[in-house]
Amino acid sequence: MARRRIGVWLIGARGAVATTTIVGLIALRKGLVGTVGLVSELPFFAPLGMVGCADIVIGGHEARAQPLAEVADRLCLEERLFATDVLAGCRRELAKIDKNIKPGTVRRVGPRIESLADVRVRKIQETPREAVDRLRADMQDFARRQKLDDLIVVNLASTEPAVDDKTLSRRWSQMDKRLSQPRKCILPASALYAIAALDAGFPYINFTPSLGSAPRAIQELAQLRETCHVGADAKTGETLLKTVLAPMFAARNLEVMSWVGHNIFGNMDGRVLDDPANKKTKVTSKDNTLKHLLGYQPQSLVSIEYIESLGDWKTAWDHIHFKGFLGTPMKMQFTWQGADSILAAPLVIDLVRLVDAAHQRGEVGVLKFLASFFKAPLGVREHEFSRQFQMLVDWAKGAG
Amino acid sequence: MARRRIGVWLIGARGAVATTTIVGLIALRKGLVGTVGLVSELPFFAPLGMVGCADIVIGGHEARAQPLAEVADRLCLEERLFATDVLAGCRRELAKIDKNIKPGTVRRVGPRIESLADVRVRKIQETPREAVDRLRADMQDFARRQKLDDLIVVNLASTEPAVDDKTLSRRWSQMDKRLSQPRKCILPASALYAIAALDAGFPYINFTPSLGSAPRAIQELAQLRETCHVGADAKTGETLLKTVLAPMFAARNLEVMSWVGHNIFGNMDGRVLDDPANKKTKVTSKDNTLKHLLGYQPQSLVSIEYIESLGDWKTAWDHIHFKGFLGTPMKMQFTWQGADSILAAPLVIDLVRLVDAAHQRGEVGVLKFLASFFKAPLGVREHEFSRQFQMLVDWAKGAG
Amino acid sequence: MARRRIGVWLIGARGAVATTTIVGLIALRKGLVGTVGLVSELPFFAPLGMVGCADIVIGGHEARAQPLAEVADRLCLEERLFATDVLAGCRRELAKIDKNIKPGTVRRVGPRIESLADVRVRKIQETPREAVDRLRADMQDFARRQKLDDLIVVNLASTEPAVDDKTLSRRWSQMDKRLSQPRKCILPASALYAIAALDAGFPYINFTPSLGSAPRAIQELAQLRETCHVGADAKTGETLLKTVLAPMFAARNLEVMSWVGHNIFGNMDGRVLDDPANKKTKVTSKDNTLKHLLGYQPQSLVSIEYIESLGDWKTAWDHIHFKGFLGTPMKMQFTWQGADSILAAPLVIDLVRLVDAAHQRGEVGVLKFLASFFKAPLGVREHEFSRQFQMLVDWAKGAG
Amino acid sequence: MARRRIGVWLIGARGAVATTTIVGLIALRKGLVGTVGLVSELPFFAPLGMVGCADIVIGGHEARAQPLAEVADRLCLEERLFATDVLAGCRRELAKIDKNIKPGTVRRVGPRIESLADVRVRKIQETPREAVDRLRADMQDFARRQKLDDLIVVNLASTEPAVDDKTLSRRWSQMDKRLSQPRKCILPASALYAIAALDAGFPYINFTPSLGSAPRAIQELAQLRETCHVGADAKTGETLLKTVLAPMFAARNLEVMSWVGHNIFGNMDGRVLDDPANKKTKVTSKDNTLKHLLGYQPQSLVSIEYIESLGDWKTAWDHIHFKGFLGTPMKMQFTWQGADSILAAPLVIDLVRLVDAAHQRGEVGVLKFLASFFKAPLGVREHEFSRQFQMLVDWAKGAG
DSSP states (O other): OOOEEEEEEEHHHHHHHHHHHHHHHHHHTSSSSOOOOOOGGGGGGGGGGOOOGGGGEEEEEEEEEEEEHHHHHIOOOOOOOOOOHHHHHHHOOOOOOOOTTEEEEOOOOHHHHHSSSSSHHHHOOOOOOHHHHHHHHHHHHHHHHTTTTTTEEEEOOOOOOOOOGGOOOSHHHHHHHTTTTTTTTOOOOHHHHHHHHHTTTTEEEEOOOSSSSSSHHHHHHHHHHHOEEEEEEEEOHHHHHHHHHHHHHHHHTTTEEEEEEEEEEEEEHHHHHHHHHHHHHHHHHHHTHHHHHHHSOOEEEEEEEEEEEEETTTEEEEEEEEEEEOOOOOEEEEEEEEEEHHHHHHHHHHHHHHHHHHHHOOOEEEEGGGGGGGGSOOOOOOOOOHHHHHHHHHHHHHHH | OOOOEEEEEETTTTSSSHHHHHHHHHHTTSSOOOOOOOOOGGGGGGGOOOOOOOGGEEEESSSOHHHHHHHIIIIIIIISSSSHHHHHHHHHHHHHTTTTEEEOOOOSOOHHHHHHHHHHHHHEEEEEEEEHHHHHHHHHHHHHHHHEEEEEEOOOSSOOOOOGGGOOSSSSHHHHTTTOOTOOOOHEEEEHHHHHHHTTTTOOOOOOOOOOTTTTHHHHHHHHTOHHHHHHEEOOOOHHHHHHHHHHHTTOEEEEEEEEEEEEEOSSHHHHHTTTHHHHHHHHHHTTHHHHSSSSEHHHHHEEOGGGTTTTTEEEEEEEEEEOGGOOOEEEEEEEEEEHHHHHHHHHHHHHHHHHHHHHHOOOOGGGGGGBBBBTTTTTOOHHHHHHHHHHHHHHHHHH | OOOOOOOEETTTSHHHHHHHHHHHHHHHTTTSSOOOOGGGGSGGGGGGOOOOOOGEEEEEEESSSSOOOHHHHIIIIIIIOSOHHHHHHHHHHHEEEEEEEEEEETTTTTHHHHHHHHHHHOOOOOOHHHHHHHHHHHHHHHHHHHTTTTEEEOSOOOOOOOOOOGGOOOOOOHHHHHHTTTOOOOOOOOHHHHHHHHHHHEEEOOOOOTTTSSSHHHHHHHTTOEEEEEEEEEESSSSHHHHHHHHHHHHHEEEEEEEEEEEOOSHHHHHHHHHHHHHHEEEEEHHHHHHHHHHHOOOOEEEEEEOGGGGGGEEEEEEEEEEEEGOEEEEEEEEEEEHHHHHHHHHHHHHHHHHHHHTTTOOOEGGGGGGGBBBOOOTTTOOOHHHHHHHHHHHHHOOO | OOOOEEEEEEEESSSSHHHHHHHHHHHHTTSSSSTTTTTSSSGGGGGGGOOOOOOOGEEESSSSSHHHHHHHIIOOOOOOOOHHHHHHHHHHHHHHHHTTTOOOTTTTTTTHHHHHHHHHHHHHHOOOOHHHHHHHHHOOOOOOOTOOOOEEEEEEEEEOOOOOGGSSOSHHHHHHHHHTTTTTTOOHHHHHHHHHHTTTTOEEEEEESSSSTTTHHHHHHHHTTOEEEESSSSSHHHHHHHHHHHHHHTTTTTTEEEEEEEEOSSHHHHHHHHHHHHHHHHHHHTTTTHHHSSOOOOOOEEEEEOOGGGEEEEEEEEEHHHHHHHHGGGEEEEEEEHHHHHHHHHHHHHHHHHHHHHHHHTTTTOOOGGGGBSSHOOOHHOOOOHHHHHHHHHHHHOOO
16 A cells, blocks of 8 residues: 655745755755654653654745755754754755745735735736636646645734624625625635645645635635635744643632733734734734633733844743732733744644644644634634643544 | 541642642642642532532651741742742741751661751661651651541652662561561651551552552552552653653654753752762653653653752753654754642642542542552653543542 | 021922921831931931921821821821831821911822812812912911022922923013913922922922922022022832932943833823823823933833732832843843832922932032932933932032 | 963863863854953053053963863864854864963872873973972973963963962972971962962963962972962852942941852862852952952852853852841842853953063052952952953053
8 A cells, every 4th residue: 555645735835944944855855853842752642653754745826936955954053943054954955845835825815915925916906816726726736746645734924904804795695706806705715725735635735824714714614625724823933821720729719810922023924914914813813812821801912012132932921920929919920932934843843734634634624623723713612722732632532 | 427538648748849849739728729620620620529528637747847937938928939928928837837846767768868967867776667667657646636538648758869770579467577686677758658657557659769569569559548649750841841852743743853952950859869879860750751652662762860959840851853844854842840849749738639539539549540640650651741631530420 | 596497398398208208207207117228327428417307397288188187098008108106196187287288289180180180179269379379378377387598499299291391481571471361371280389399489390290399490490599499200110210220231231132111000100191181291201211321222111000919019120131142031020019108208208308408508409419319310411320429428518 | 572372281181171271262263152251351451551462372280181172172073152254264283282281280180180180281390399390391392492471370260269378388498398208298289380470580371270389388499489479269250240239238337137149050160169169269360250240248149050061151149138227128139141151262362461560560469450350369368350350451551
């Protein structure tokens, strides 16, 4: 029996997270690095027999023009994200993969992201339907040419401004029609990519807080095409810690009076979030968790600030003011100094492998068992990390 | 049907944790404070119908002479642990409760604790058996005079030096005999109290890292008398956080390279732990958790230092150095600024109520479902806080 | 020779800083507290023979109605700023002093402060000139009735919105005329108080970032009346640390790439600063220092956020990202947990005593030797704390 | 006129600080890096016309065998101390400089350092006098062959155990005699190197807390040979911050109740300090400063712990508990994350250039104006960093 061979299609394929994911996949294949950071390599998941990292072929869409190798150079040499021998061992492959990256769309991504896009991408004139058709064709061509068993599409593009989802069509048939009416279709790029993927039967993962596959009509499309999807907004740092720490305060009946979180970093994500419209999408996704976890809403503050010198090294300071027995106020503070792309990239690989395993097993619709990976898990009310992780372990037991 | 009325018998009844527990029980009864900090007041546990805080009568043993009211004054006015109106509302009761406190024993507690004890307690001449008989009689008298439905004995005394438990008798019949042979009996005070309590059929809680009811022979005694016990070393600060955070690193396959924890505080506990013999017992109890939680032993360091100016305000700084994807090193740090007694006292009340509920339901031996309260839970291998807490919730469902 | 006896006239006399100052002065007089925190009690300044704390009589203006004793209660019991025996020892005097507090003015203080003012103060109808005349008369009456050798006026009122000082009259004669033309006079309350004080020959201290005596025309008035003044914005926490730490980075030729400071607290000052107009005045005053100290402007961020649960306990987190030899990036972080009023109040007393000493010695105009007390020292370019403090010590040597 | 050309003779020439210094000197000469981190490049010091970094020739003594290039590889690739292009640009030169490094001595350096030394160095049999003669000859040969205008000797070797300096000869004539009596001569290696250097007329810099040139008799030797020296223990991190921050607490009359400092790192220095005898020398040097700076001794704690994963990245956490007005306790905490060698290396270069300038100007004995560089400045009572730095600036003005 031939070994399973799948593709990963990265939206935002030349961003920091995508580049780190690509470097990681190459380095894993060549044995230059170990599997630390990969959840899917924990013993729990061995029985699933997931696709190997060496058997994942890479392509994608991108709006920016800088070659992958240059991005990787910067991440390695300036940001010190990984060792130079890893970079050296991947350079040749990066150039090859670059050829698999097609021009994306910047439809309704907001002026900040648009201004950073390649002029050729910005100039493309097309209706939403034409965009979806073009993007889907790129994905299907890739799957065909590479003779893939499946193609998993992952949105890693910069955070778009929030969309008022109340105004969206609630049925796929209606939304489908509107794709041909540019003025009526307010769907941003992330949703067009989701439609392109799901319509072709490919699973879709929304790694960002952008709209993606969240609209009801797009969820219906996934059901119609009998494919699966999941999101949104991968949980890598401060929010991960919130979903680990807040349950402790709740279990000890300690009353959180205020929870202040300041995040500073200086990568492209930070530059995009410096635009208040884009930032709002992000902060909302981060801020909803406390009420879920504690059962009440303490005063809370989440700030995200672009500090150029930090680059990809996201630093968070959280100050938790809580009340204990006899009303005595006490404090916990933490700082988290993590490289955003290094934390995110292995989760991209984990999700690709796990989603592929689920798709192969015939699962359709939102994959709820993946909630532990997301800040705002689609269709899941459970926010406590340990319980979310247990959902994953339990699924693996059942599916393995 | 008459309302259930129980007693709590505090070993170390004039220490900071005991005094805060007593102030808390009085203040709860008088409605001066709310129930924040009490785990047993969470909705999960309402069906258990536990004894009310107003129905707990207080007595205990103590080796030190300072009146309760003076200790409470210091905790309120110098340490700022609770508001002055709480203190004012409790003063009269404290004087009454002081009369229920009997001289304890300082047998084999180490020179540091001995030096802090009242001279009358230090001068008591008795064999281990005589000590056990005296202590048990004090407990039984109290239970009889107060017409209690049950008496729960809680060890809150300062940490004793470690005992080599390999040299202890493994059967109760042998240990029992040795109680009359002072030279052969190496049991420290905490074990004598445990024997006194269990022999009388009273449940015993070891809130400290001292030996207590851990020896096999004493566990046998609990079985013989059909009573229950639990311990050891209540989890209130840094270790609680370890058992919450380490599972996250494990679940994300992030490799903890080193975990350094420095604890500074200046209460009596700190003065006792300033003696290396006593400190060793404590540090060992704190340090074992990481290996259990991670599956490997990273370099780890736990220091406890006596800094007088901090009093009861225990401050911990933890530095966690971990390796992520592509081998990239990252860091998390936290500081925890909590009042030790304020964190511990509600857990004493919780344990008393939960142990009473279990005893009433006929549970015998080690109460494993209480693991979430302890750093070194007797008879339990599970160290992950969220799973330990789930054990408690599940027990309540079954028992309620 | 009769002992010197002076008055301090507090603008914002029922605010937290003023109340703490008043409690402090009473407690010092009664021997309830020591002199810790008072710069003027350092041995350097003994030769000056400054007025004793027992010889300072207190009066002031205020726009809010809550009695001093209630404010003090809150600061003591809720905020835990000082011990209850200090409060008990001061209560009677607080009631007396309350009678020396007259209604102030809320002219051009912005809607946020106005909304917090007593309705009687808000309703006062008067031209700027009438306001100045009324305020000056209050001060002069107090000085006369109390038979004071001098009266020092200190602005402790909430921060006003910024004023565009380019539009202000540059000569006192012009500004004086405009006081009768309400539409043309854009001076906010702080400047009217300054004019009232200086016109009467009383020294004026601007403890806040509000306009105060900064306008050139008001500085001319001080010269004309041969009195002295100083400001602005007392340096108590994060900025104090900046003026101590930044010179170290400069002296070691370490390049500060970014300096991020987040301040959280929940007192009245915080509520007022929650209005962006008022906050801007503050943040500007805080942010200018780095360029002065380093010789270049690193990316810097200063945030001030109102977190109610913290009350007067101002917590700052600063993250300093700097580049060392061979371009290697390194980091320093600090947290500062201080009670704002406790840090500020002794400086009020210090300034009153030092300004009185200077006024007695005939010094006229801006008192530059007091730069170490201020974030934005009027007329002084030196921002390095150690050099500013040396200016104070040198002045004392010359003046003593 | 020929350009001045000097040599630097590094004791411990293959350690991390020395290697970083050497890489830095090469990289500066080749223009691969800028001058950030070099105090001597501040504008204050331009008038001194110091020797250029390109005109410093490198040699030294070492007890360990690992080639410089290997050490540099580790510092660059594993520790991420500097960029790989810097390393690449220096490799060829490192091999050349390696040939200028001669076997040192491990006399009385303690078993920990001895165990890390090359077996050939450990086996050298010689009296102290023979050692001094050999070491001096190595220095003189180098100076002659390289045709140097001067040679500056810098001790960068690992910290030796403390020596009881009361038992040392107080006159050079006596100490000189004892050099031939191995049993009576308790001088450790650092002092023998100092004698070798000074006896040859070369200036000596003690960058470490070891004994070096501190003994009175060795100071006399410097006078006799009309040369200069300075030390001890370069101030690079936590102690630097203490000498910057403690004066602020003193100037504000804030009472420091306790100052706790924990240092964790994992370089060779850390391994040596893991031996309590060696650590004592270090901790003593770090701990004396507070009393000098505050005028009283608060409870203080300095710990240094070897945490392997941190390598050269020294992390310090300091917790400062201080009392303000009305006795209110407050807190400051800081963390410092610096690469030890990156912080130290530029100071080596600064000291070499400044000592050379002083020697050229005929200064003899201890160079007190360099106090700002040291934790325990020889012959200087001033510990406040800003005043020490002013001493340096003032000297430069006078000397320039």
